[in-house]
Amino acid sequence: MTKARTEARTRRRGGELLRSIHAAVLAELAEVGLGRLTMEGIARRAGTAKTSLYRRWASPHDVLLDAIHDEHPEEAASPAADDLRGDLLRALQQLVAWMQTPTAAAAAAIVAERKRYPELAAALYERVFDARGGRFTLTVLRHYAAHGQIDARRITPVVADIGEALVLKHALDADAPPSDEQLAAIVDEAILPAIGLGLDRPVTAR
Amino acid sequence: MTKARTEARTRRRGGELLRSIHAAVLAELAEVGLGRLTMEGIARRAGTAKTSLYRRWASPHDVLLDAIHDEHPEEAASPAADDLRGDLLRALQQLVAWMQTPTAAAAAAIVAERKRYPELAAALYERVFDARGGRFTLTVLRHYAAHGQIDARRITPVVADIGEALVLKHALDADAPPSDEQLAAIVDEAILPAIGLGLDRPVTAR
Numbered sequence: 001m002t003k004a005r006t007e008a009r010t011r012r013r014g015g016e017l018l019r020s021i022h023a024a025v026l027a028e029l030a031e032v033g034l035g036r037l038t039m040e041g042i043a044r045r046a047g048t049a050k051t052s053l054y055r056r057w058a059s060p061h062d063v064l065l066d067a068i069h070d071e072h073p074e075e076a077a078s079p080a081a082d083d084l085r086g087d088l089l090r091a092l093q094q095l096v097a098w099m100q101t102p103t104a105a106a107a108a109a110i111v112a113e114r115k116r117y118p119e120l121a122a123a124l125y126e127r128v129f130d131a132r133g134g135r136f137t138l139t140v141l142r143h144y145a146a147h148g149q150i151d152a153r154r155i156t157p158v159v160a161d162i163g164e165a166l167v168l169k170h171a172l173d174a175d176a177p178p179s180d181e182q183l184a185a186i187v188d189e190a191i192l193p194a195i196g197l198g199l200d201r202p203v204t205a206r
Numbered sequence: 207m208t209k210a211r212t213e214a215r216t217r218r219r220g221g222e223l224l225r226s227i228h229a230a231v232l233a234e235l236a237e238v239g240l241g242r243l244t245m246e247g248i249a250r251r252a253g254t255a256k257t258s259l260y261r262r263w264a265s266p267h268d269v270l271l272d273a274i275h276d277e278h279p280e281e282a283a284s285p286a287a288d289d290l291r292g293d294l295l296r297a298l299q300q301l302v303a304w305m306q307t308p309t310a311a312a313a314a315a316i317v318a319e320r321k322r323y324p325e326l327a328a329a330l331y332e333r334v335f336d337a338r339g340g341r342f343t344l345t346v347l348r349h350y351a352a353h354g355q356i357d358a359r360r361i362t363p364v365v366a367d368i369g370e371a372l373v374l375k376h377a378l379d380a381d382a383p384p385s386d387e388q389l390a391a392i393v394d395e396a397i398l399p400a401i402g403l404g405l406d407r408p409v410t411a412r
Contacts, residue, residue: 030322032241033240033241033319034239035238035239036241036242105321108318112314112315113239113315156391157391158392158395158396161372162372164375165368165372166368169367169374169375185363185364190365190396190400193399
């Protein structure tokens with residue numbers, strides 16, 4: 001076997017091992033919680049030795065941050081410029097899809113326990129949210145403002161948060177993400193009125 | 207000492223002990239988290255014996271639920287009927303005040319870990335939120351609708367959640383509750399437009 005082939009195989013194995021360690025730390029977190037995450041637990045679940053984890057990471061929380069960072073999806077908003085309502089709806093659907101991933105659950109667990117692990121929470125915001133985040137509906141709103149279809153002055157910090165805030169609140173209360181119909185209600189009854197649109201539409205009585 | 211006086215003193219002591227156990231479980235939760243809450247920890251902090259806890263509660267989570275229930279504030283919305291904006295603002299201020307209590311932190315911890323402790327979360331909703339809850343701005347919106355100042359059809363589930371959702375999202379992102387100025391922005395830029403009001407006001411550019 002040539003040196004190049006050996007290296008390629010080692011690298012591939014390394015990538016596979018890394019992915020299985022990432023999956024292991026997320027699954028372990030879901031089962032035992034942030035306070036009980038251990039190198040032993042992660043290693044057992046990933047089918048590797050504890051010592052090989054310590055070679056790369058100083059603590060279970062370091063493993064977790066790496067996993068969240070690497071598995072974080074890039075947002076892919078591509079507003080069409082002629083369907084504001086549809087683009088807002090699709091932005092919220094992307095958010096809902098992300099919320100159902102193990103990384104989103106891990107991020108939520110860290111935010112929930114930030115008082116206990118402030119450095120971990122700070123690292124999450126710095127290394128993941130600030131680096132990769134952005135707000136789903138904000139991308140769409142800015143796009144339409146740039147095309148002159150929305151008054152840009154209406155896109156305040158509050159207005160930029162309305163969709164995400166309502167999706168989050170719904171998910172917390174119902175322990176399930178909003179349906180497409182509920183997402184449409186968020187767009188029609190909260191986001192569009194806040195940017196000065198949609199008030200002439202009839203509101204569905206419930 | 208008469209029998210009546212003895213009973214009164216015992217009852218008072220019982221009430222004091224109960225309050226110190228409630229304070230202890232909330233403080234212990236804040237320090238160690240839901241997964242590490244133990245009868246030993248609660249008893250040590252309350253300065254009582256573990257056996258006396260087991261006489262009344264089966265588990266540390268039972269102690270916690272009792273504490274959250276007993277310390278949960280009653281909402282006291284008293285809308286004036288001639289100051290919708292001011293009443294909405296005061297409703298959100300009440301919410302912010304509640305969010306800073308130890309019981310709110312405990313409730314948030316349970317909701318955050320509901321996947322791991324589903325029975326605890328279900329008990330929280332049944333015994334605390336459903337029994338004592340309600341939504342802060344909803345009380346105000348219904349009051350003004352009953353007085354004919356808001357179209358009642360606009361008070362949909364989404365609209366009833368806007369204020370609470372934005373306060374919650376802000377608190378999560380900033381790790382601090384919104385200021386009064388930020389609460390006013392939530393009322394002016396999100397809640398009032400959603401009920402068909404406030405669009406004629408100038409929006410502050412930021």
